[in-house]
Amino acid sequence: MNKLNVLIIDDDKLQANMLKSTISSIGDFNVQCVYSGNEAMNLINKNQFDLIFCDLQMPEMDGVEFLSNLDKDKFSGGVVIVSSLGSTLISIVDDLCNAFNFSFVESLEKPINVNQINNILEQVKIQINNGNENISMRGISISDDEILSLLKSGKFINYYQPQVDFNSGQIVSMEVLARLEHPIYGILAPFYFLSQLESNGLLDDLFNVVIDNAIRDFLLGKIKGKVSINITQDTIGKVGFANQFISKCKSNDVDPNIFILELNEGDAYNTTSSFLENISRLRIHNVGISIDDFGTGYSSLEKLSRLPFTEMKLDKSFISYCLSDEYKKVVIKFALALSKELNIPIVAEGVENKETWQYLKNIGFDICQGYFTGKPSRLN
Incomplete structure (x- = not known):
């Protein structure tokens, strides 16, 4: 390096x-x-x-x-x-x-x-x-035509970060993190391509690539346990999305219940009739629905309590350096208490050291995700 x-x-x-x-x-x-x-x-x-x-x-x-x-x-x-x-x-x-x-x-x-x-x-x-991701890669220029070509030619790949049970220490699920395998720049994180995909209306296509990659890895026996995949409100709100998702799973002989779809808290507030229909059908087929980046959005607690979430993920901005920040501890304990009242597991994102891990374990968090328990990587 x-x-x-x-x-x-x-x-x-x-x-x-x-x-x-x-x-x-x-x-x-x-x-x-x-x-x-x-x-x-x-x-x-x-x-x-x-x-x-x-x-x-x-x-x-x-x-x-x-x-x-x-x-x-x-x-x-x-x-x-x-x-x-x-x-x-x-x-x-x-x-x-x-x-x-x-x-x-x-x-x-x-x-x-x-x-x-x-x-x-x-x-x-x-x-x-980790995959040659340089935080200051300058001079990167990817045209709209090139990014569409890379999407179609299978250059978007899945990295997986383990989610570990605080009590047993066992990996219980993995979150998919999309990466672009660029022929010149190497492995690129979403920072370098996500906004461009969004501006070109290609986020649905990216989700389909990610889910296809995950299904392939599962069928190859690389994935044990559940898989979390990020999804936007626009994608999950499309008419017929639930039917397409469930049909894709069944046609590949994969049980839909291995998947957890992670929806950003801010998106969860913007519900439509098709969104409510899809999220209901997904839950009927035991697909997990996680509220991601909890604490960073503007959702109403009353609305969240009425949606069928199966998991809550507390954003890493509250986890980082929480041991020395009493304000962050207040938010952490509130989120933990809320998850217990709603009877859903809570995931701590961004756990980077043993001291933070021990504190969150002691106060009752369920699942840990962060570099302390495992960094993102490709599956062998």
């Missing part, structure tokens, strides 16, 4: 250089420090950086203004928000950065410790090493 190029922006020179020293002690990185947003923008215009650590409270150009300017300049690497201004403000800026086109977003509340830095750098290295 090539050296990771890291930029640190902090008007406190002592803290900036202490962070530089910490990163350098962890691994072989190219690390530079600057002490203002303006200086950083000038440097970024001349150099390529994979990861930027940015303080929020700086004179002239504060961190939020800098990050907004970074997005306007179409920076596609990763950012780590660093501040002593409190977890509430940091969370807001974290949400802002997730709305930008950065490929990696994390946040740290000062004072920072070595374990936190090491965890972030490990996540970045895993992203890079």
